[in-house]
Structures are given as structure tokens and as C-alpha cells.
Amino acid sequence: MTFRxxxxxxxxxxxxxxxxxxxxCSKAKVLEFSKDEMIFTADAEPKSVxxxxxxxxxxxKVTLSGKRDIFMHVDKPGDVFGEVYLFMKKARYEYYSVTLKPSKVIEIPQDYFYYTCSENCGHHVKLIRNMMRILARKAYLFNLKLQILASGTLRQKITRYLIENMDGNTVRMTMNREMFADYLNVARPSLSRELMNMENEGLLVIKGKTIEIPDPNILDEVL
Incomplete structure (x- = not known):
């Protein structure tokens, strides 16, 4: 299974x-979860990656008003999650992690990232170095979301997200419409209406979970 x-x-x-x-060496465990099952809750103590x-x-996370605020959608095998609050030495996660379909994860205890063995194995050193890269990227993603949410109008928020996630002239959406609305902290009908307006104006073309950007330069002018 580790080939994945x-x-x-x-x-x-x-x-x-x-x-x-x-x-x-880390005594990692493979855990299996059913759909809609919590991997960790907001009040759980971070102990693993x-x-x-x-x-x-x-x-x-859930806001005081009860609204869902999405930080991350994890759907690529090999993706790491739960590590930020672990290394911040937080008493609890403050976020929820829920499966959207049956899932398998590997759980690695925190001690493996804090201490190396007496042999100072090269692979252990690589692992810790790679974790530093992951934490740096998560800091970047936190900052990026702040930029998106601070972009002003809903159209500007959508545009900022699309520009930051373009691969060529295409954006592959990993979130469905409801999740995307929660990520942008807006109502789903408002998001759907604005996306339709942008498509009617020729700024983008929506094809299922793919959004094509005919002219990124024109879209950039929205900002």
C-alpha cells in the first residue's frame, strides 16, 4: 500500500x-473511515500527522454563526493534513476533518518528527526536511485565502481564486459549488449567479468541474 x-x-x-x-520506524497506522466520518474534531488534541x-x-471550521468555513479539500493520494496545529503546539485542532466518501489514511505519531534515532538515518532527515517544505506551503495557502477573501466584490474573489489555480488556461475544480461558496464565505445562489454572469460575458467557460479561461488578460482586469 505504501507504493501510493x-x-x-x-x-x-x-x-x-x-x-x-x-x-x-514511525509505527504508523493505516486507518479506514466510512463516508461522513470524522477523522478529527475541533476540540481534539493534535497528536499525529x-x-x-x-x-x-x-x-x-464552524463559525460562531454556524456557517461552515472551508480551509482545504484533500482528494489527492499522498496529500498531508493535520500537521499545522500539531507543530504549533495547539491544545486542539480548531478545525474538523470529515470524509466525503469512504477513505483510507496513514496516521504518523508526532514524536517521529521531533526526534531522530541513534543511527541518524538519511531517510528520517529527508522526512523532516520535507515536512518543513509542507509547512511553508501551508503558510502560503493560508495567506492566499486571506488575499482571496479580502479581494472586495464576489467577482473579484472568484477571479483571484481562478487566477491562482490556473493550469494554462484551465482550472480544475476539486470543490463542488456548495463547497466553493463556503470557501469564499458567500451564499451558494449568489456564487452561481455571478459565475453565470461571468460566463455570459465571455470571461469563463464552465464544463462540469473544469473552468476554462478564454483570455486570462481580460480576467486579470477584474482585479
Whole structure:
């Protein structure tokens, strides 16, 4: 099963033997969850790092008004989650992690990231170095979401998100419409209406979960 981890950022620059050694030495566990099952809750104490093997997971928090605020959608095997609050030494996660379909994850205890063994294994050093890269990227994503939410109008928020997630002239949406609305902190009908207006104006073309940007330069003028 660990062959699925070769593309994980946590095991970057490692061969399969090194990955297997990390999993074995860390006493990691494979956990299975049904759909709509919590992996961790907002009041749980962070004690582990999680890696997605298969499935679909949503990381979110609930505001005081009861609204769902989405931080991350985890659907790519090898993606890491739950690590930020672990290394911040927070007493609790403050976020929820729920499965959107049956999922499998690997749970690695926190101690493996704080201490190396007496042999100072090269793969262990690589793992810790890779975790630093992951934390840096998560800090970037936090900052990016703040920029998106501070963009002003709903159209500007949508535009900022699309520009930051373009691959060529295309954006592959991993979130459905309801999740995207929660991510932008807007009502779903308002989001759907604005997307339709932008499509009618030729700013974008929606094809299922793919959004095509005919002319990124024109879209950039929205900002």
C-alpha cells in the first residue's frame, strides 16, 4: 500500500525502501473511515500527522454563526493534513476533518518528527526536511485565502481564486459549488449567479468541474 506514497510531498526524493522504513520506524497506522466520518474534531488534541491513501476529505471550521468555513479539500493520494496545529503546539485542532466518501489514511505519531534515532538515518532527515517544505506551503495557502477573501466584490474573489489555480488556461475544480461558496464565505445562489454572469460575458467557460479561461488578460482586469 505504501507504493501510493511515492508522489507524496512528505516522501519527496525518497526511494520505496526509504518510504517503507519511515512507515515502519514511525509505527504508523493505516486507518479506514466510512463516508461522513470524522477523522478529527475541533476540540481534539493534535497528536499525529495524516496522509491520504484514498478517498476524499474536507477540512473546515464552524463559525460562531454556524456557517461552515472551508480551509482545504484533500482528494489527492499522498496529500498531508493535520500537521499545522500539531507543530504549533495547539491544545486542539480548531478545525474538523470529515470524509466525503469512504477513505483510507496513514496516521504518523508526532514524536517521529521531533526526534531522530541513534543511527541518524538519511531517510528520517529527508522526512523532516520535507515536512518543513509542507509547512511553508501551508503558510502560503493560508495567506492566499486571506488575499482571496479580502479581494472586495464576489467577482473579484472568484477571479483571484481562478487566477491562482490556473493550469494554462484551465482550472480544475476539486470543490463542488456548495463547497466553493463556503470557501469564499458567500451564499451558494449568489456564487452561481455571478459565475453565470461571468460566463455570459465571455470571461469563463464552465464544463462540469473544469473552468476554462478564454483570455486570462481580460480576467486579470477584474482585479
Amino acid at each position: 506514497l511515492k508522489d507524496s510531498p512528505l516522501f519527496y526524493d525518497m526511494v520505496q525502501e526509504e518510504i517503507d522504513s519511515c512507515i515502519s 495524516f496522509i491520504l491513501l484514498e478517498g476524499d476529505i474536507l477540512i473546515y
